[in-house]
Amino acid sequence: MKIKILFSTITAMTLLIFSAGTVTAQSMETTVPSLENESTDSTQSISDTVITTKVKAELAITEGIKSNDISVETNNGVVTLTGTQPDETLIKKAEAVAQSVKDVVRVDISGLTVDATPAN
Known part of the structure; x- marks a missing residue:
């Protein structure tokens, strides 16, 4: 049983x-x-994340650019750079570097300013 x-x-x-x-x-x-x-929002955010990572990497290896002083955000392929650089030439250089990354639609550098404080 x-x-x-x-x-x-x-x-x-x-x-x-x-x-x-x-x-x-x-x-x-x-x-x-x-x-x-799924909507393209998730795909788009993945692409934006990849673009942001690539831009940060390119800025980090570009001579003269103080990449630690630049924040990078991407939205629908538009890269926004904010922060400071020692002079206007490096701001333009950062813009060119960001624009050279594949799938970047446009680069907004309005948030990048010249830091006039002398380095220690």
């Missing part, structure tokens, strides 16, 4: 586990296609 109860319990648990797996698989099937229909 105890063996029958144990066997019934094991069988019931096995059926529950398999049916839960089937429900999960079916749920995933209905969820995954909806991800393909």
Whole structure:
């Protein structure tokens, strides 16, 4: 009698586990296609993140530019540079570097200013 109860319990648990797996698989099937229909906002933000990373990297390796003093933000391919640089020439150089990155639509440097404080 105890063996029958144990066997019934094991069988019931096995059926529950398999049916839960089937429900999960079916749920995933209905969820995954909806991800393909996501709006372009998520794709756009990924592209913007990649552009921002590339611009920061290019600024970091460009001679003369104080990249730690420049913040980079990208929205729909438009790169906005804010911060300071020692002179106007380096601001223009930072703009050119940012514009050279693939998929950059436009570069806004209105937030970059000349820092007239002498370096220590």
